[in-house]
Every structure is written in C-alpha cells, then in structure tokens.
Amino acid sequence: MNGIEARKAASRFLNGIGKFKISLSEKCFHCGLCVEICPSGVFERQDGFNQVRVANPGQCPGPDCQKGTFFCSKKCPVEAIKIEPDPQWKTLGDFRWTPDLILATWEQAETGEIARDHLEYRIGASGGGFDNFDFVIKSSTPPSSEAIDSISTSISLNRRREGQAIKIPIPWYGAGMSFGSVSLPVMLARAMAAQAWGTFTSTGEGGYPDELIPYRNCVITQIATGLFGVNEETIKRAPVIEFKYAQGAKPGLGGHLLGDKNSAEVARMRETVCGTSLFSPFPFHSVYSVEDHKKHIDWVKVINPEALVSVKVSTPSDVDMVAVGSYYAGANIIHLDGGYGGTGAAPEIAKKNIAMPIEYAITKVHRFLLQEGVRDEIVLMASGGIRTAYDIAKSIALGADGAVIGTGELVALGCVRCTNCESGRGCPRGIATTDPELEKQISPAWAAQRIINLYASWQKQLKLLLCRLELNDITELRGRTDLLRPIDEK
Amino acid sequence: MYKRYQIETSPARLSLTTIGKFKITRDNKCLNCGRCTNLCIYDVHKRDAEDLRKMAEPASHLCKNCFSCIQNCPQQSLRMVKNEEYENLGNSYWTPEMIHTIWSEAEEGKIPVFGAGYRGPFKGPGFDEIWTDMSEIVRPTRDGIHGREYIATSVDLGRKLSWIADFEKFCFPNFYEIQIPMLLDTAPLGFNSKNLILAIIQAGREIETFSFLDVENYFDELEPFLGSIVLRATLEGIADLDRTPWREVNFIEIILPNKFRASQLERKLEELRSLNRKALISLALEDPFPSEEILKQFQEQRADVLNFYANIRGRSSEGNIFISDSIRKLHLDFVKKSIRDEITIIGKGGIAAAEHVPKLIICGADAVVLDLALLVAMGCRVCRDCRAKSCPAELEKLVPEFAKQRIVNLACAWRDQLLEVLSAMGIRDVRRLRGEAGRAMFYDEIEKESFEFIFKKSGLSQ
Numbered sequence: 001m002n003g004i005e006a007r008k009a010a011s012r013f014l015n016g017i018g019k020f021k022i023s024l025s026e027k028c029f030h031c032g033l034c035v036e037i038c039p040s041g042v043f044e045r046q047d048g049f050n051q052v053r054v055a056n057p058g059q060c061p062g063p064d065c066q067k068g069t070f071f072c073s074k075k076c077p078v079e080a081i082k083i084e085p086d087p088q089w090k091t092l093g094d095f096r097w098t099p100d101l102i103l104a105t106w107e108q109a110e111t112g113e114i115a116r117d118h119l120e121y122r123i124g125a126s127g128g129g130f131d132n133f134d135f136v137i138k139s140s141t142p143p144s145s146e147a148i149d150s151i152s153t154s155i156s157l158n159r160r161r162e163g164q165a166i167k168i169p170i171p172w173y174g175a176g177m178s179f180g181s182v183s184l185p186v187m188l189a190r191a192m193a194a195q196a197w198g199t200f201t202s203t204g205e206g207g208y209p210d211e212l213i214p215y216r217n218c219v220i221t222q223i224a225t226g227l228f229g230v231n232e233e234t235i236k237r238a239p240v241i242e243f244k245y246a247q248g249a250k251p252g253l254g255g256h257l258l259g260d261k262n263s264a265e266v267a268r269m270r271e272t273v274c275g276t277s278l279f280s281p282f283p284f285h286s287v288y289s290v291e292d293h294k295k296h297i298d299w300v301k302v303i304n305p306e307a308l309v310s311v312k313v314s315t316p317s318d319v320d321m322v323a324v325g326s327y328y329a330g331a332n333i334i335h336l337d338g339g340y341g342g343t344g345a346a347p348e349i350a351k352k353n354i355a356m357p358i359e360y361a362i363t364k365v366h367r368f369l370l371q372e373g374v375r376d377e378i379v380l381m382a383s384g385g386i387r388t389a390y391d392i393a394k395s396i397a398l399g400a401d402g403a404v405i406g407t408g409e410l411v412a413l414g415c416v417r418c419t420n421c422e423s424g425r426g427c428p429r430g431i432a433t434t435d436p437e438l439e440k441q442i443s444p445a446w447a448a449q450r451i452i453n454l455y456a457s458w459q460k461q462l463k464l465l466l467c468r469l470e471l472n473d474i475t476e477l478r479g480r481t482d483l484l485r486p487i488d489e490k
Numbered sequence: 491m492y493k494r495y496q497i498e499t500s501p502a503r504l505s506l507t508t509i510g511k512f513k514i515t516r517d518n519k520c521l522n523c524g525r526c527t528n529l530c531i532y533d534v535h536k537r538d539a540e541d542l543r544k545m546a547e548p549a550s551h552l553c554k555n556c557f558s559c560i561q562n563c564p565q566q567s568l569r570m571v572k573n574e575e576y577e578n579l580g581n582s583y584w585t586p587e588m589i590h591t592i593w594s595e596a597e598e599g600k601i602p603v604f605g606a607g608y609r610g611p612f613k614g615p616g617f618d619e620i621w622t623d624m625s626e627i628v629r630p631t632r633d634g635i636h637g638r639e640y641i642a643t644s645v646d647l648g649r650k651l652s653w654i655a656d657f658e659k660f661c662f663p664n665f666y667e668i669q670i671p672m673l674l675d676t677a678p679l680g681f682n683s684k685n686l687i688l689a690i691i692q693a694g695r696e697i698e699t700f701s702f703l704d705v706e707n708y709f710d711e712l713e714p715f716l717g718s719i720v721l722r723a724t725l726e727g728i729a730d731l732d733r734t735p736w737r738e739v740n741f742i743e744i745i746l747p748n749k750f751r752a753s754q755l756e757r758k759l760e761e762l763r764s765l766n767r768k769a770l771i772s773l774a775l776e777d778p779f780p781s782e783e784i785l786k787q788f789q790e791q792r793a794d795v796l797n798f799y800a801n802i803r804g805r806s807s808e809g810n811i812f813i814s815d816s817i818r819k820l821h822l823d824f825v826k827k828s829i830r831d832e833i834t835i836i837g838k839g840g841i842a843a844a845e846h847v848p849k850l851i852i853c854g855a856d857a858v859v860l861d862l863a864l865l866v867a868m869g870c871r872v873c874r875d876c877r878a879k880s881c882p883a884e885l886e887k888l889v890p891e892f893a894k895q896r897i898v899n900l901a902c903a904w905r906d907q908l909l910e911v912l913s914a915m916g917i918r919d920v921r922r923l924r925g926e927a928g929r930a931m932f933y934d935e936i937e938k939e940s941f942e943f944i945f946k947k948s949g950l951s952q
Binding site for chain 1: 512529530531532554555556557558560561562563564566569570571572591601602603604605606607608609610611612613618620621622623624625626844845849907910911913914915916928929931936937939940941943944945
C-alpha cells in the first residue's frame, strides 16, 4: 500500500540471539578486515577503540555466507574466526514457534524485508496442519516488479448488502489482547500499526483506554462474557464490534487474569478490585440459543447502527452449526479461534486438548457455509496458531477470507514465548505485563514500526506467492485446496 | 447436612525435584557489573553473599527462559543451554515435560496455568491423537472450578442390572461410590516399601477412592484401611482365605492368566463369595482384545469390574495396542450386547497426565487406575532402575505423611483439570462422559474428513 514505509527498527537488546556462535581466538590482532567485509554487520570496532568484537552474532547466516566472496573465516589473515552451531539456539522456541520462526520474525520486524534463507520463515515443526502443507507452485520464474505491484491483497470485511463497506488492504487484522494482559504501550503500538496499514486491532476484553481514542477508526472493541470495561461509549466508538464467545486457547473456560497482573490501573479500567483474579465466565450468561445471540447483536446495532459485528468462537465439533447460526443472527464476520492459539494465561490442559486445531475448523465451516448457500454473505476470519504469511495463505486456501494475528505481533516486539506472561510481574520482556517498570522497555513508536515492518514483509510474501500461483487477487485463493499438497511429497 | 466434595491441598515441596529446564553459564569475561541482577525478575542472578564484589553462580533452576540477562549482558558472558539432567528425565512416553508437570502438581495441588499458546507437536501417539469437545452457547450455565454450578466427579463401581431375571435367586449386587474416577495402585514399579504403600493407601482413603494392593504386600498396619483397599492376587494366589484381609476388604481383584479353566475361576469365586459377601469382584485382563469366550466369563461369573492392564507406556504386552483403543473396543462390545451397565470397566497403564483421565473415560472407561504417576508425584524420575540405595529420588527415605500429601495434591490438580474439561463440554457429571466418543475428535477421523481432498489428489490417502 502507498505511504507505508518499512523503516529499520533495530532490536532493543544489546546482544542478538543467532543460530551460530562466533568467536575470535587469541590469534586475532584486530586488523579489522572482518568488520569491513561482513555484509551482516556481525563484527564491530567502536570509534576510538582498537579492539574488534563480535557485536551481533545473531546476524550471521552461517554456511549460507560461504557462497559469497566475503566469507570472513576464510579471509581472516590469521584464521582467528570460528563459526559453529550455537547450542543456545536450541533453548529458544518450541515445536510450533521454532527458533527459526522466532528469529525470522524478529528479522522481518527489524527490516521489513523477507527473512534471509538461512532461517526457515515459512513453516514450523509441529508435524501437522499448516506444517504439513505446501503450495503447488505453478510458475518458478521470479515475477517482475510490475507483476507484483498489480496484485491485490485486499479483502472486504462486510459482504452483506446492508451496512457500511469496510475494506482492509491486507487479509488480516490484530487479535483481541486486553489491557491487563498486555501493557498500554503495546496496545498503542498495535493501534498505530493498524492505522498505518489501514487495518484493525482489537481492544480485547479489558476496557478501551482513552489513549486509543485517536486511533478509533482502526480499533475493534470486544464484548466478552465478563463485560469488563464495556459501556455504551466504547460501543459507539468502534467501527467493528467483536462478540467473544470463547477463546481458542481456553475454549469453554472463559477469560482469566491472575491477580498479580490486576494492577490499580487495570482494575480501574475494568471496574474491579485491584489484586483480585478476574474470571470472565463462560458462556455468556444471557445467551443460551441462537435467538439469544441475535438479541445480543440487535442490542449492539441499536447502540451503534453503523458497526459491523464479528462473532469470535472457538472450534468445537459443531462449529459449522455455530457459524451458520451467527450468520442468521446477523453477524458480518465469523471469527474462528483454533485450539492452538495464544493467550495471556490458560490452563495447560485446555491448550492442547480441548477443541480442534484451526486447520480442521476452517475447512469444516467453509464447506458448510457453501452448502448452505450463504458463504458469500459472510466473512470468515481464522486465528489460533497462525504464525507466518504462509499460514495466512494456507488458511485462505483452506477456505477462510483472512486471518487474525496475535502472537506474531508480540514476537515482532521481542517475545521469546517463554510462557511466563500470566503471573508475578508478568512478561520479563515488557510486553505482556502491567508492571510499571517492565513496560517501559517498549516505546510505542518503535514497537509500531516493528509491527508495520512485519506486515510489510508478509504482504511481500503473499504477493510473491500469488504471482507464483498465477493469481491476481488474494480473494481468488479462497478455498483453492487444489493448490495445496502434503509437504513430504515433491 | 449436604457436604460438597473437596480435596484439601497443602504445599509439599521436595528439594530433589528442582531440576530446571535450562542451565545458565557465566564465563570469565564477566566484570561483575551486576546488570543481570537488576534484569532478572526471577532471582537467578545474585551477588555472592560472602564476597559482594563477585557474582554468585546463577541459580539456573529458577530460570524461565526469558533471555533478558543474556541479551543485555555488556560482556556477552552469559549463555543458556538445555539442562541435560532435565532432558534425561523419563523416556519417550513419560516425557520430561510430563514428569515436571506432575512434580509441580504434586507440590502445589494447582492446575498448571501459563501464558502463550500451545507449544507442542500438532498431535502425538496415543492420547495425543484425541481432542475433547466444547460447546459454544447452547448449554446451561457453568463456570468450571471457579463456579457456582456443581460438577459431580463421583462414579459407581459395580454392576447395574438392567432387569431382574429371577426374583427367587436375586441378590443385590455390591456397589461402591468413589469420589473421583481414579483409583490408585500401590505397586507402580519395582518399589514396594511399606512407607510408600502406606502413603498411597492413606491418600486413597483421604480422597475417598480405592487403592490396589497385592496380597503378598499386606502388613498389619494396614488393617484400619481395609475398607479402601482392593486386594489383588493371581488366580493361584487366592489362598489362605482365613486371613483377615480377604474377609474384610470391599474389593478384590483377580488377575486372569491368558489361559485358565472356567471351572477353576468359578470355584475360587465361590469360595471368596462365601467368605466375603460385600466385596466387589474385579477380573483383570492383559489381552487387548479378549475373545468372546473370555468376555462371556465376565457375565457368567457375575464379575463386577473389568480391569484392563496395559504397560507403563499404555501399550498391551501383546500386539502393542494402545489402551484407549482396547478400552474403546471393550466398551463397544458390551454396548452392542446391551449389557454395558452390568459391568464397570477400568483401565490401568500409561496414565501420565491429567488429560489422559477424561480421554480414557471418553473411550469408554468408568474410571482409571493411576500407577507410575503416583511414584512420580513422590519424586520418581522414571529411570527404571529401582534399587533402594541407588534411587536418585531417594524414595526409600520417604516420610509417609509427606508423600501422602503429594498424592492428594496430584489428585486435586487432576480432578480440577477434569472439571475444566467437563465444564468446557457442558457436562455436569463425569458418569455422562463415559463412552461419549461423539464429544471427542480422533485424529485419524478428523484428518481424513478435513483433508482427504488434499491427500487423495496426491495419492497419499490411507
């Protein structure tokens, strides 16, 4: 899109983490050749110093670099440079977010460009679902820049005849993350990034901080079962209202904010008592049928007739019926949140075991809506374990219109997925925390740029992919399962 | 007065179970600047108490993998590697994560709650091929463990006859209610110290369930607990019936050999029943798919309980069949004959995490037997080298009262997680979960249903 500029947003940490461990032996006489030739800026000699140091080992692409003529360890006159796989790298990440994916997301957030090839940035290692598919590439010649420019990645968020038409230039928007689960600077950054891209972010269930009002046109507000911080004002403010019935990571269990994170500020926003654990109940205690659900939607439309309504549900075995019910109740967007999705706190047992992964749910709902003949009147958004541009494309090929992104944005801000967001002072990296000292680590402007950059890289990847699939528009990809193949097959 | 069932927990810390996942190392480039002490919010880094100019060794077991110290060290002198001791816990079935989880559940009695989404593989073998269901809107109010609505976890052990065939000969079948659908086994591995047995049986009494005890391990101090013991023997082992335990227990289990004469079983049962009229009779099987002949014996001999034994990896010794498959088949066999309620089905082996309990019940079990998990709760590392002097968990030194509390804590944490699963499904009674395979998603079925079009096209369809 025009006017969106990917600008360098360097890591806020002194030392990077990389795949390779680089060391200078005692033989080094600090000639500085490596500082000059390394294209990745691994080595550094600070002004006024004599010593060369390994400043950014995280940037080293390792053996990939040998193809170039600048490979440092061969050029070093005294063979003092040693490059070896870093055992520390293995302590990062997990099956779903591999160390490669985390590092690649950081790199994209830093540069706004597609990650370099030494990092597997397309796919995780979970061995199923998205990680088991690849695309059937039709054209292997690199497309021209005109061809790439002519491709549209825009989707519409309202496909009904009535109501306002809202289009977003990229097929995804930001997921609901409440004030309390994440810090205010993070919320602000997400809103700024959404505004820059012309897409949306969501307040989650925890109130609508006044600081977000300048970005109101890009902020979805959530009405969830605890009704924390929901009032007429916030509903009137939002162009899209999201009803959260359930969350993929804890389906059927409601929300959960441990007392540690319920600071005075959070409690004020949520109109609760500081320091108590907050549970959003499950389900909506006023909704026991599709008719009740319709009553809810009607109620919102009376307060804010302009707003589009999104219904966020998780993925039970009858998710297809729920989706059709939501359509008939008047929803514009049905948002499926799969079992492997992110959360600020959830019982471990719920994350893996309750409700199905999103990959199955998309297929199921898409096919059922087609059979019912209403597929083209509703927007199907998928979330819950969508980590990369390729995951977004695969969701769309399975039948979704677009995706909703949560964890990916946090990783762009430096999340390492250490899973300690829920208690104590919260996130040690200053993202999912309400601790006044820890949250200072994030400056909204820097963080917004990181998210903008990640989006830029993702859009580039989608456009390239569409070219290679010989499609012109992301909407043409929807439901094209014929373009998918199992990964272990060439 | 009506009393709501509740398990009382209290923290029970074991110093031998603090094995961290990571190891933080500090090399000699460190300038002792102390920046890491400010950055680490988990107290991994501290100054040396004896010489404040120096940094102390990092307390690695407190590390939570946040990388803050590593990424901010001005000297790049801190590094994180995986802790080998942690990686070497357990085996491919009893993974280090599972063991670690059981340890913390046994310590605190709380549900493990963490941030960030699921981190594991898409699916795994055995129980990891099953997802349980939830329901979105159209169910009555429930709030799980936090809630106002009570969810029952008690189950009945014994036969529920569909009708009375002959009033003349009719005698009431025995019947016992346990408060959680979990029974305990006192002989989880090679280890059978008196303290360990006592701890498990006391825990079983406290949480109102039964504990299995091999008859040869009976000792007199157990007499007050006979009502909560399942006395277990092989068919040949049913001897010395004059001894107290046989007369007093409420529950007897006979391990059936692969081949046996029906008449022999009948004779032994007659003897037992003439001596002890109140005991439930359980027959234990190791055969994953028992023949029609054997199943008929259960009916003819009026067995109250069928207990299916798998090994500690949940597999049958013959055929390598996973316990969920065997139980599913057994359950359906009895359903097809319309006599499912005339027997209680329980299963033992491979129950290593809280989610395994509801999953086995969904496959058709009425209750499950916990074995190795209890030993792990007491600190066991599943090294399979059970000798008194070399046990790294020092199980021979266990204090029964303390070990009991850890088991009670584990039971509470697992029950609460069972409640979470039930509440997500909108089920208010665990008895209604039994055999509800329609409220679960099985990998093979759902993968085929969802992705057949992709795999078929490519010729990979199985």
